[in-house]
Amino acid sequence: MSLVPVTSYIYTPLNQLKGGTVVNVYGVVKFFKPPYLSKGTDYCSVVTIVDQTNVKLTCLLFSGNYESLPIIYKIGDIVRFHRLKIQVYKNEPQGINCAGFASLTFEGTLGAPVIPRTSSKGFNFTPADHKMVEALRVWASTHISPSSALVQLCDVQPMQYFDLTCQLLGKAEVDGTSFLLKVWDGTRTPFPSWRVLIQDQVLEGDPSQIQRLQNLTIDILVYDNHVQVAKYLKVGSFLRLYSLHTKLQSVNSENQASVLSLEFHLHGGTSYGRGIRVLSEGNSDVDQLKKALESADLTASLPPEAICQSEHEDNLLSLSSSGSVSLYEVERCQQLSATILTDHQYLEKTPICAILKQKAPQRHRIRAKLRQEVPYEDSLHRILQDAATNIPDSKLQNTSLYDSKAWTTEDQGGRTVVIHFVKNNGILPLSSECLILIEGGTLEEITKLSSTFHSVIPVKSSQEDLEVLDLSMPFLIQEKAHHYGCKQCSHLKPIQSLSSLAESAQRSPSSVAEVLGIVPLQYVFVMTFTLDDGTGVLEAYLMDSDKFFQIPASKILADDNLQTHMDMIINMLCPPGIKVDTYPWLECFIKSYNITNGTEQQICYQIFDTTVAEDLI
């Protein structure tokens, strides 16, 4: 045993971590929450790193001293942690700081100087460390999506989360739960910033500077836990605000014209790394910001002009003055468009709020997101559940048309299920050729039965005869093919009408529909898209046989692959389980037209000449 000072540290690759050990690690920051005051006594920072083994490690770092937590500015930064304890949480290794924890942080950009950011004094840094940082930079450049380029205010879009690098010009207390920050980055937003009402005397900052830069200055409201942080920020300091949220609002001004303004919110909580961090001088992003401030377009700070829809329609057309899409780095379809236009590319974009104020007929190009979460299976479940409360009538069982068999479930509140096996000339066909009617079945049961029997019709008992359910429900199910009827045009006939069908016709959806008085829906995708671009919401119809989805509507019922394909497209347009804000953008052409509904005039919108982008299908 010798007491020679440690001159070289061993760094454990992230795929070799064992619970209960204390290790030294290097990694690229994949996610982080800037230090914030925890509910306990310490500041907390959550940092997820990854290394060349492609294994991730989430670290919980606590300290009573804000400065001693890693000085991470953005995703892609490289960190070195010494004396990190590895524990196991939810069956995964997790890092947590322990006595003697120390960190260094480096910019992750290839070629940038290797200068550690740290509060540690007398830290050890060798040529081997230098190499380690360089190696991680090289690896990250091909394995980590390039760290999000700086989003400037001229690039921001309505309805977006992004990180903003800016200088603080003014601040003011608004109320207990919100605080106003006035900031700028030298560029001008595509829509004028909202102005948060405050009492003049509470604004801290240079009023003449704020006045001079008013058209380059935005108002940000920060809430809840961020208020404390905001209070102590120094006017003039350089900041990064993480996961700032934009929202475009249409506000009626005094003269009744609508004025659009862009709101900036830093919501409460720390989800997605929401927070504020003061950037130190010498940071390359601060240098870049300073250059932008110096070269700020002073013509952009000419007298105020509200963008007014009735007078300056043209000003509204472009959502981004730079014409570029947001640089916040996510999948292609989230920032570009999941759809492409097949014609009329000359049309410029119009915000929905402007379209809603115009007369029909018109043609517009829009960029919006689907708003609805598709309730498809849920609504089928609901219709079937409703139908199952209807008590099957034993008088309607075992007729000349069908043989019936009834069950009562024991563990489901005595739900009764009746299956009626439709006969052919008094004889039951083989199950693979048999049409059955089902009362009280669940979607799972119906799906299962449809794989055994040729066709399934969900029914319920009514006064005289069985009848089909709500036409929101398929009237006929054949394996995975769901056949729907038109709610408006169908005039339902009793189920006994099936007895007029010949054997082969019993299995044909069009024949079944005809005798039951159902007008089958034509093979056209008919959908209502609720489109939202942050300025307004518009309901547009899509009536499409093959163009939009590039799937022939007539073929989809019979083709599993096409159905899967369609599901994928729909899931891509409105991914289940995520918020609308993160849905992909859709660029669409819509045309407006007038309809008369009784005495009421109404404007409707239909999507045309738009198709789902090919690289997404």
Place this chain on the structure above:
DNA sequence: GTTTAGGATTCG
């Protein structure tokens, strides 16, 4: 000396 949080957007 212990707890904090344990990534996974607000709803103002």
